[in-house]
Amino acid sequence: MYHNWLDRWDERRARRGEEEKETTDFVLDAERAFPGVKEVISLEAFCDFANQAVVDLAFFDEPSGSDQGFQKQDGWLRFPSGISTDVDENNVVWAKTTESGSFDQVVVVFHHWNATSRNRQITKFFSRRGITVVEIAMPYHFERQRPGSSHADYMLSANLGRTIQSVRQAVWDGRKLLRWLRSEGYREISVLGMSLGSWVAGLIAAHDPAVSKASLFLTAGSLADMVWTGRATRAIRDSLEPAIGLTDLRRAWAPLNMEKYAHRLARPDLDLHVVLAKRDKVVLPELSERFMHGLKVAGARPNILYLNCGHYSLARPPYILLAGLSLKRFLSATAKSAR
Template identity: 80%
Template structure:
């Protein structure tokens, strides 16, 4: 009875999240995704560049010498993104800092897709435990929102190139922030990602040795599979399906697939913590289980908490309390 109610609650929350989402045009836009790419007309050409990006260990490495422009005031940090887009507001990164009074540990939080507000409760809780919390705005979210948009439709969309550019921008922004935290004297850096934010946090952790702990909430490996099967991305699939199949989408978005970086996430100096929802309709459990197996096959030993709730109901008691306690033990 309780779980039937929980499933209905999640479905109602999903329906509210559909408000304002519309089908839009399928676009390759390779020149946004890949440096020096030329305008192209075929998905086959796009996939060749995607394969090259997966094989390129520097694809998520931000430019050297880009540590200028940080401004800190009244608990906020802002700095220019090293990827310039045609949305001016998106080119300035904002982060909310909740100080702990200690330089032992800082945790960077990447929120879920279409987040409306930062999580003051999480920030305050962990700051009291001695962890400085930095909540970064991902591309097209919060202060970086596209004027006139009802959700972050440029972060994840049927525009294949812009989606790769947006996630790559989020990774570059996160790594730039981590360099700043290290320069400020923080000794241990952790990342926490929620849903879409877990893809960003996972890519940051896979590519940045400064990260010693990564916690991924509601995570899977293949972003293509999540979009194709997930409850929250039906409008994107409706735009994609007449133009591209799932197999091609997996290859096109291969640079964003965490399974392709399993061996990097399994490095011995990185601790992994994963929170999964057994009744998740947004990130299907079978996708998460496949990712966990890929990590284990690569030699990782993730600390996994699997709760019998849905994607959205993870945020309500008692589940959120269990998550908080598990994350507390992981960080300490």
């Protein structure tokens, strides 16, 4: 009975989020995804460039590698993004810092798609336990929101190229922040990602050896499959479906598929923590399980917590408390790199 009520609660929450989303045009926009390429007018050519990006070890490396331009004031960090877009607000990265008074450990938080507020409970809980928390704004979120938009429609959309650019920008921004934190003296750096934020956190952990721990909430490997099957992205699928099928979408968004980087996430000096919802209609459990299987085959041993709730109801007691305690134990444990 309780779980039937919980499912209905999740569905009502999903419908509220759906009200502001509209179908849009399907666009390749390869120049955004793969800077320097000539005009691409065919899906097949786009997919060829996507395949090249998967094997390009530097695709998620910011060319300049700069940690300059940081401004710190009253618990806030501001710095220029390594990718310049046509939305000025999006070109400046904002991050809220809650310091713990210790440089032993810091965790960088990447929130879910269309997040409207940062999480004071998480920051207070961990900062009081000696872990500094930095909540970064992903592209088109919070202070980086596109003027006039009702949600972060440029972060994830039927524009294939802009979606790749946005996730790549989020990874570059996160890695730039990690370099700065390292230069400030933080000894252990962890990342925490929630839903769409888990893709960003996971890609950073896969490509940046500075990350010693990665906690991924409500995650899977294939972003294409999540968008195609998920309850929160029906408007995007409706926009995509007249022009592209799931098989081609997987090829086009291959650089954003964490299954492609399972071997990197299995590196011996990285600890992985995963929280999954058994009743999730946004990130389907079968997609999560496929990703977990791929990680294990690659040699990773993720610490997995399964909760009998939905995507949105994870934020409700008792599930959020169980997830929080599991995360606390994970972050408090000795990292592999120190063992």
